[in-house]
Amino acid sequence: MAGPKSTAAFERAKQVLPGGVNSPVRAFKSVHGTPFFAERGEGPYLYDIDGNRYVDYLMSWGPLIWGHAHPQIVSAVQEAAVKGTSFGVPTELETQVAEKIVELVPSIEVVRMVNSGTEATMSAVRLARAATKRSYVVKFIGCYHGHADHFLVKAGSGVADLGLPDSPGVPKETAERTIAVPYNDIDALRDVFLQRGEEIAAVIIEPVAGNMGCVLPKPGYLQAVRELTRSYETLLIFDEVITGFRVALGGAQARFGIEPDLTTFGKVIGAGLPVGAYGGRRDLMELIAPSGPVYQGGTLSGNPLAMSAGLVSLKMLEAADKTGFYDKLQAYGQQVVDAFVDHGKQHGIPTYGHALGGLFGLFFHDGPVHDFESARESDSAMYERFFHAMLDAGVTFAPSPLESAFVSGVHGDKELDITLSAISSVFRTLGA
Structure with missing residues (x-):
């Protein structure tokens, strides 16, 4: 859950901003949570005002292909x-x-x-x-x-x-x-x-x-x-x-x-x-x-x-x-997708995913997902649990089950290891 400073900041924001935000998805309503408030970003990491650090796959909803503050x-x-x-x-x-x-x-x-x-x-x-x-x-x-x-x-x-x-x-x-x-x-x-x-x-x-x-x-x-x-x-x-x-x-x-x-x-x-x-x-x-x-x-x-x-x-x-940049992004995203799907199978949880270039998507669905109707069949309650557990483990995805995740050119082996380890531990709790 959001730390005390973010919680207080959200309450303050709600007094002067509709719903406390300037764009609806930032309110974390889709995952029934309180948003954390960003303080700064550096490379593949996002830091909140409570001092927490996250491996960031939100990347400001996509445009930060070179990460934060390159x-x-x-x-x-x-x-x-x-x-x-x-x-x-x-x-x-x-x-x-x-x-x-x-x-x-x-x-x-x-x-x-x-x-x-x-x-x-x-x-x-x-x-x-x-x-x-x-x-x-x-x-x-x-x-x-x-x-x-x-x-x-x-x-x-x-x-x-x-x-x-x-x-x-x-x-x-x-x-x-x-x-x-x-x-x-x-x-x-x-x-x-x-x-x-x-x-x-x-x-x-x-x-x-x-x-x-x-x-x-x-x-x-x-x-x-x-x-x-x-x-x-x-x-x-x-x-x-x-x-x-x-x-x-x-x-x-x-x-x-x-x-x-x-x-x-x-x-x-x-x-x-x-x-x-x-x-x-x-x-x-x-x-x-x-x-x-x-x-x-x-x-x-x-x-x-x-x-x-x-x-x-x-x-x-x-x-x-010229050095295979987009193939590298896709290979990274595919490893996250593969780990997500594999751990889902191990724990009997329907999972599915896609990766292309710097985009990837994770679904709690037994697939295939090919349109809005099949995407909407994904288990949103399970995604909510996954999202918050990953956040607690220091990894942030979109606060909505119907959004893409983004890989930047500065995500590397260290961030991938953190992410894969978090997925492994999170699925043990989801499958319990």
Whole structure:
């Protein structure tokens, strides 16, 4: 459980912040706990205000691919801050980061910087609607694309039912323009296109579903989605807020050999600082103001602190990729998954998992997990026990059973040994 200082800090925060937090999952409600409050991070470790140290697989929900407070990234931010934190006019840094993204991601010719993944996905959908002159968007159940109104929907009783608002404050009329279908079910998507194909502006998808616990696409699934969208002249948007520069240098699209029309990125391109981006083909991106009529702007877009950190991080990834960086991340994550599954078998507890690049997912389920429904069948009560026991052992995962875990480039043999030892001891208590 959270220490006394964190407990007190949470009570204080609840007086002035909704639920005591600035993002819901931080409240630890999914695991019925009190959150610990971070004091600092260093490499693969996170330290709380009660003096506890954790091997961190949260990594600020993914963007810290070089761990906490990497010296080169910290130095870049410090140097930028001395010059100024925001200018309101262009800087060369923005161009340099955009050039690097274009160089590393073949489907992207032009990039627009924004301030978050939500801004990126929201803007990409607006662009798709403008480009196609259509209004409907298809998303996949369990895939999260931020909190814009048209993404906060859930499917009805049938796979092709129109979305209903999944949050108060979202107008029914807005939600009705979003259609939700099961992930990894190409027949369900085909049915939707047979009904409304000529009205669908875009299909937006997490190529690897990171918000239901790292669920991988079935072989050939993404290729089929690409072929279907192309046949209806519908734009395909890859939401790579989680997978971008995490599962491969060129993102999931490089890993699976797919070229989407538009791509969105999140804070990984800023090494964890607030930033997002969307990009794609030149003919589409030049519809964005001031080149074209589709308006989108942001006072802090391309902020020099985020651009400085991101440029250093991307260059580090480019160099590391030449020495098998992403294979090393995956090998590490796979060892955690294998230990989790093996100890589950030893103690008669259903377990399942996936690993890809710097992502991995752990499920208390006998598998396979291939969509939101099967992910939701995972034993959440068992995950809650596992989460708190691992936290007591000095290892932190996401405080939710439907989230991915993240490996950074600074997790090493020492951290792996701590993690595997903790898993072994924790399963002895879970199986008791």
